[in-house]
Amino acid sequence: MERYPRPLILAYRHSLTFMRRLPIFLGMYVLVPLITLYGLHRGFKLDDTQAAFMVPGFMVNAAASAAFISTIYGSLMRLTMQGSYQSWLAATLSVHHVLQADVLWNATRSTFAGLGIGIAGGWLMGNLSFMGLLFAMPGVILASLAASLLGMVIVSRAYGFDDVSVYEPVIAAVFVFSGVFAPVTYYPEAVQWLMTLQPIYHGIMVSRPAYNLELTWGVAFIHFSVLLAMCGVFYALAYRLLSRRLIT
Amino acid sequence: MTADKSLIVAQGLTKTYTAKSGDVMAVKGIDFKVMPGTCTGLLGPNGAGKSTTMGMLMGLTRPTEGTLTIFGTPTSELTREQRVRISLVPQEDNLDPDLTVSENLFVYGLFFGIARSVLKDRVPQLLDYMQLTEKSGARVSQLSGGMKRRLTIARALINDPDLLILDEPTTGLDPQARVLIWQRLLELKKTGKTLLLTTHYMDEAQRLCDQIIMIDHGDILDEGTPRQLIKKHVPGHVFDMTKPIPKNLPLYEQEDVGDSVLFYVNDEDAVAFRKAIPEKATYLHRPANLEDVFLRLTGRRIRE
Numbered sequence: 256m257e258r259y260p261r262p263l264i265l266a267y268r269h270s271l272t273f274m275r276r277l278p279i280f281l282g283m284y285v286l287v288p289l290i291t292l293y294g295l296h297r298g299f300k301l302d303d304t305q306a307a308f309m310v311p312g313f314m315v316n317a318a319a320s321a322a323f324i325s326t327i328y329g330s331l332m333r334l335t336m337q338g339s340y341q342s343w344l345a346a347t348l349s350v351h352h353v354l355q356a357d358v359l360w361n362a363t364r365s366t367f368a369g370l371g372i373g374i375a376g377g378w379l380m381g382n383l384s385f386m387g388l389l390f391a392m393p394g395v396i397l398a399s400l401a402a403s404l405l406g407m408v409i410v411s412r413a414y415g416f417d418d419v420s421v422y423e424p425v426i427a428a429v430f431v432f433s434g435v436f437a438p439v440t441y442y443p444e445a446v447q448w449l450m451t452l453q454p455i456y457h458g459i460m461v462s463r464p465a466y467n468l469e470l471t472w473g474v475a476f477i478h479f480s481v482l483l484a485m486c487g488v489f490y491a492l493a494y495r496l497l498s499r500r501l502i503t
Numbered sequence: 504m505t506a507d508k509s510l511i512v513a514q515g516l517t518k519t520y521t522a523k524s525g526d527v528m529a530v531k532g533i534d535f536k537v538m539p540g541t542c543t544g545l546l547g548p549n550g551a552g553k554s555t556t557m558g559m560l561m562g563l564t565r566p567t568e569g570t571l572t573i574f575g576t577p578t579s580e581l582t583r584e585q586r587v588r589i590s591l592v593p594q595e596d597n598l599d600p601d602l603t604v605s606e607n608l609f610v611y612g613l614f615f616g617i618a619r620s621v622l623k624d625r626v627p628q629l630l631d632y633m634q635l636t637e638k639s640g641a642r643v644s645q646l647s648g649g650m651k652r653r654l655t656i657a658r659a660l661i662n663d664p665d666l667l668i669l670d671e672p673t674t675g676l677d678p679q680a681r682v683l684i685w686q687r688l689l690e691l692k693k694t695g696k697t698l699l700l701t702t703h704y705m706d707e708a709q710r711l712c713d714q715i716i717m718i719d720h721g722d723i724l725d726e727g728t729p730r731q732l733i734k735k736h737v738p739g740h741v742f743d744m745t746k747p748i749p750k751n752l753p754l755y756e757q758e759d760v761g762d763s764v765l766f767y768v769n770d771e772d773a774v775a776f777r778k779a780i781p782e783k784a785t786y787l788h789r790p791a792n793l794e795d796v797f798l799r800l801t802g803r804r805i806r807e
Contacts, residue, residue: 259613261614264610264613264614267610268599268610271601271602272602275601337597337599338593338595338596339597339599341563341593341597342593342597342598342599342611343614344561344562344563345561345590345591346611346615347583347586347587347614347615348614502562502563502564502565503520503558503563503564503565
């Protein structure tokens with residue numbers, strides 16, 4: 256009976272729609288960060304050290320932000336306007352299937368956006384390192400997963416775009432204060448503390464040294480543990496809220 | 504004693520929603536059965552408890568009390584193999600707007616574990632059955648309301664279900680689309696499929712259903728075949744007499760409905776009553792129907 260895992264079938268469904276929207280996705284999540292990165296590089300005449308600082312920061316931020324944004328808008332639309340979740344549940348899928356498929360899909364494609372930025376950004380700034388990219392990816396992937404799961408927590412309590420668009424300033428604040436293009440220590444302590452509560456900060460803290468082949472076991476352990484814990488907590492919370500929403 | 508062959512059995516089925524303003528009992532301990540190969544209509548005004556009952560059948564709403572079994576298994580314990588034998592046509596279209604017409608069927612079929620090779624044959628067959636072949640490559644947004652409804656029904660048939668649950672399948676459709684859907688539903692019934700539908704169209708229920716369950720305020724008001732219900736609740740003839748009402752008409756049960764008065768006359772007296780109506784009077788004489796029963800049981804007050 257079970258020919259393919261059902262989250263995989265949902266991912267196949269997502270891939271069909273994704274191919275139709277590829278130019279929009281590339282524009283929003285790859286081109287825009289690249290333009291910003293390139294503008295900073297040219298405008299501030301960044302040297303190699305600064306470029307090596309920024310590229311992994313942009314990779315993590317672009318991937319995790321894309322995962323978060325595509326979850327809060329895409330998944331919200333599927334839940335509220337399209338009624339897709341309800342139709343999938345009627346077709347023998349469970350809330351776990353729906354949650355896993357949506358999150359994995361949003362995180363995976365966003366990870367590719369991060370990778371694209373890593374390749375193009377590294378090439379533009381003249382510090383492209385394939386080993387660095389490879390080592391940076393686990394942090395990018397985990398930050399994207401955690402961001403998408405956090406997005407699902409928000410979606411499961413939202414009823415319209417107004418309920419999620421209030422997070423746009425948060426996305427901007429996270430971009431500025433998470434250490435994407437300046438060390439977090441430049442900012443007030445309260446801001447630093449707040450940033451530790453969201454996944455992009457931890458993704459950057461682990462991916463940046465990994466990209467520069469300077470990652471230590473201690474740093475890796477701390478930030479991967481936090482990211483994994485975030486994934487676990489957000490998954491449990493999203494599952495609970497979504498179940499309550501879908502099965503009354 | 505013979506075993507109960509009912510496909511659906513509800514016993515003491517209750518659903519209470521907890522709200523800040525207090526508990527709301529949407530379904531109040533109802534009992535009903537649906538036999539295999541029949542079409543059962545769940546009729547009631549808005550807020551009667553139909554959709555909640557449908558939700559409980561689909562496992563999307565958890566009963567507060569009572570039992571609800573399909574294929575002899577409580578709905579919460581249905582195996583995947585059993586769930587594959589059930590399909591839903593929801594009240595609101597939830598087709599996938601990001602996919603084409605044929606992709607909608609194909610992907611949905613994959614959810615049910617149907618092989619791609621099977622779907623490659625079945626999808627065109629269903630599109631043809633629902634007269635949608637020409638639209639197979641179109642996006643859902645390019646379809647008319649009737650086409651979307653037909654596609655939703657086609658999607659519900661992709662797994663060749665034994666039980667088809669239809670929540671207002673023809674609401675908002677033009678007569679041509681309704682007739683086509685009725686034809687298809689009657690054909691499905693002939694093939695042995697079990698249909699459970701809700702509708703606001705009494706002519707639809709009368710035409711399609713073998714058994715009617717009238718429900719209001721979460722309670723079952725009555726059930727039976729359309730003919731039984733009509734015979735039980737309304738005299739055989741209705742004279743819809745436009746005001747002013749002629750004087751000296753024989754005394755029969757009557758109901759003022761605004762611009763006209765309905766006279767309910769039994770079969771034996773219908774001819775005599777008709778003769779008693781002055782030539783100048785404007786009226787419509789028709790047999791009693793399920794709508795008369797519905798309005799009698801649920802009242803004429805508008806429900807929001």
